[in-house]
Amino acid sequence: MLIAIDDFGTGYCSLSYLQQLPVDSLKIDRTFIDTIDTSSDDVPVLDTIITLSQRLGLNVVAEGVSTQHQLRYILSHGVGFVQGFLYARPMGTNDFMSWLGKSAQRQNGLLKGESGSASDLVAE
Numbered sequence: 001m002l003i004a005i006d007d008f009g010t011g012y013c014s015l016s017y018l019q020q021l022p023v024d025s026l027k028i029d030r031t032f033i034d035t036i037d038t039s040s041d042d043v044p045v046l047d048t049i050i051t052l053s054q055r056l057g058l059n060v061v062a063e064g065v066s067t068q069h070q071l072r073y074i075l076s077h078g079v080g081f082v083q084g085f086l087y088a089r090p091m092g093t094n095d096f097m098s099w100l101g102k103s104a105q106r107q108n109g110l111l112k113g114e115s116g117s118a119s120d121l122v123a124e
Contacts, residue, residue, distance in 0.1 A: 004061070009049055018056060026053045030064025030084070036073045050077050 004025035035042035053060045062074045065084035
């Protein structure tokens with residue numbers, strides 16, 4: 001079993017949880033991701049959360065990624081997992097299975113040299 005702290009940095013989340021619980025992942029709340037596009041004054045808080053997570057050996061998930069700029073920033077800072085509307089909106093099981101199949105086909109085509117760009121592999 002893996003444990004993730006969701007919406008890290010908001011609500012009742014305490015840094016002491018990182019010491020008290022066998023946490024595997026931190027999911028950074030979207031409010032911090034939004035600062036990438038809106039407020040350069042608040043970005044250091046995001047950077048600190050990312051660095052803290054990495055130094056503790058935790059997986060980092062960026063929630064609410066909705067722009068290519070946010071994605072580039074997150075990836076350039078070593079965040080390994082991303083979720084958000086940039087990839088897809090919430091969907092039901094059947095729609096997800098169809099989306100997953102189409103995404104795999106697009107990635108296979110790009111890997112075999114068909115037209116497209118490397119960024120297509122990242123933000124489908």
